[in-house]
Amino acid sequence: MGLRQLPTSRSEPVPASREVVFVDGVRTPFGKAGPKGLYAETRADDLVVRVIRELMRRNPGLPPERVDEVAIAATTQIGDQGLTIGRSAAVLAGLPKSVPGYAVDRMCAGAMTAVTTVAGGISFGAYDVAIAGGVEHMGRHPMGEGVDPNPRFLSERLVDGSALVMGMTAENLHDRYPSIGKERADAFAVASQEKVAKAYADGRIQRDLVPVATRKAAEGWGLATADEGPRPGTTLEGIRGLKTPFRSHGRVTAGNSSGLNDGATGCIVAAQEVAEELGLTPRMRLVSYAFAGVDPEVMGVGPIPSTERALRLAGLSIGDIGLFEINEAFAVQVLAFLEHFGIADDDPRVNPYGGAIAFGHPLASSGVRLMIQLSREFAERPDVRYGITTMCVGMGMGGTVIWENLA
16 A cells, blocks of 8 residues: 655745744643542543644644644653653544654653754744643652662762752752742742732633543542642741751742642644744744753752853843743742842742742643743733743753743
8 A cells, every 4th residue: 555645735945944933822720649639530641632632623724734743741751641642642632643743851841842842843844833742640650650760870979869859959959049048938939829819810821721521430520620739828827837848947848839730731833934824823932942951959040051041042131031931840949040130039020920839830741831821921911022931850950942922
């Protein structure tokens, strides 16, 4: 049997470099990991399928056969997060079998890396349109499941033992920045909860959440329509006395850290002229991106050098940035970034809708959540030209993407 001809609309060679735009993004509500969480009995790959189908439903001008690639990230690529999840989820979602896919792993920056990787392909001309995102079901697959760290890491003192425990790296960061005490971290966490509550009350979060049908054997069917993690009404007094599990008399608590979560994200990325050809409305243009390595035992400082490099590549300064979406793995990590760049803890440009301390942080999926929120904030702030999405990454890395507002 001969190979059938793959669909294509190209008739001319593609330019060597093209502008890349973020068209649309959606995500599932984020659930709490564990037997009582929203998705305790829901498969990870089904969360991705729901996201892909919603992206296609919301963008009817995009013919399914015009999707050139599906890149989906997962930190723990086993079980229902394995089987080359970008490809398997694309097939399960009903995309044509001519659409390829692959899996990505850069721990917390998985979805961010999925976006930057397909963006490079689009810029180069290998793709016109791609879907990129991430998933993490930390209830089914706890961080580190199945991992076998090489003993040389410790025996040859390549890293400190704390490097493999994210909460301990956050305590180390407090040591490095003595000006960032527990009270300051707690105050930042309370502010994040308050901003998320206001964003929900104003209807700013729900518009990009795709409802997910859930089922539990003991309870029957349900529908996930909102994030499970936010705690409206959180106060400083309420979190001040929480335990510090990573160090006796430490500063990192469940109150000033992101939770353990389940969820999936996805977005459509395209060449700008192709988006216009298909009648898709770009929300923002990718300006530059960068990843950087730091000492693994203080991985939270990673966004600092990655942002400096991304700014340098773009020919911009920190003063050119009008909006910041910084993943709140730990409050101290965000505060270290702000302190380095001379930005106030309560600067309104930073995480206007709140962050992962309230929403949750399903590891590899979070990078696209940042992009979804930034694109919405751009639409509300046409006066802002540039924004940043940035995050720290396990094993000592940071990732940053700079975007231009097209609103």
